[in-house]
Amino acid sequence: MVAACAVGFVTGLSLPVPMALAAALAVFCIGMWATAAVPEYWTALMFFLIAMLSGIAPAQAVFSGFYSSTFWLLFGGIILGVSIRYTGLGKRMAAVLAGMLGTRYFTVIAGVTGFSLALAFVMPSSIGRIVLLLPIVIALADHMGYGKSSSGRTGMILAAASEPACRPSPSCRRTHPT
Numbered sequence: 001m002v003a004a005c006a007v008g009f010v011t012g013l014s015l016p017v018p019m020a021l022a023a024a025l026a027v028f029c030i031g032m033w034a035t036a037a038v039p040e041y042w043t044a045l046m047f048f049l050i051a052m053l054s055g056i057a058p059a060q061a062v063f064s065g066f067y068s069s070t071f072w073l074l075f076g077g078i079i080l081g082v083s084i085r086y087t088g089l090g091k092r093m094a095a096v097l098a099g100m101l102g103t104r105y106f107t108v109i110a111g112v113t114g115f116s117l118a119l120a121f122v123m124p125s126s127i128g129r130i131v132l133l134l135p136i137v138i139a140l141a142d143h144m145g146y147g148k149s150s151s152g153r154t155g156m157i158l159a160a161a162s163e164p165a166c167r168p169s170p171s172c173r174r175t176h177p178t
Contacts, residue, residue, distance in 0.1 A: 004028035022056050077128035085135040094139035105152060108144065112137055112159045133160045 004027045011020040025047065032043040051062045065071055084090045101111040116133055123129045137160040138153075146153035 001028065001031075003031055018056050021054055022051075025050055025054075025056065073125055073128055074131070077125070077131040081131040081135050084132065085139075090135040090139035091143070093136045094143045097136070097140055098143050103144070105155075108140070109155060109159045112140070112156055113162075116160055116162075130161050136160075 004024045007020075007024050007027045011023045015023070028050075029043055029047045032038060032046070033040060048062060051057060052059065056062075084093075097111065097115070098108075101108045112133075116129065119129050119133065123132065134157065137156050141150075141153040141156050144152070146156070
């Protein structure tokens with residue numbers, strides 16, 4: 001709070017008032033997120049409330065992130081991921097995957113990577129695919145007996161969240177010969 005007031009005062013000496021308020025609001029929100037003094041969603045709601053009440057920017061600028069189709073794709077993926085987790089679908093899918101992949105760790109990692117690759121043809125968005133796949137992989141790790149801090153669980157999550165660094169495209173072949 002003190003840093004936000006200081007930034008607002010110092011920038012207010014050389015910048016227009018709306019810019020100084022925007023800088024102070026940014027420092028305030030970053031400080032609240034960094035310290036976790038309140039839950040993150042409260043900080044985000046305070047940002048929108050303060051930005052609108054103080055008139056820092058018009059509503060179209062403040063809420064411009066919600067106009068992006070990328071936001072709604074990510075939001076939909078998060079809703080589906082949470083639904084998979086809380087309905088128990090992730091556990092059922094994990095049981096089916098465990099039956100298909102067996103108990104060898106290498107086979108499970110190869111299967112998770114292959115499943116992620118196959119899902120890429122259905123859902124090209126990397127973030128959305130990862131958000132959908134992680135609850136299933138976490139349930140698979142639980143099903144196989146890997147605890148929350150085990151290396152096996154971490155490896156499975158990394159396999160689900162990783163992507164090839166270079167896709168086979170003409171520009172890739174020029175910079176990375178095979």
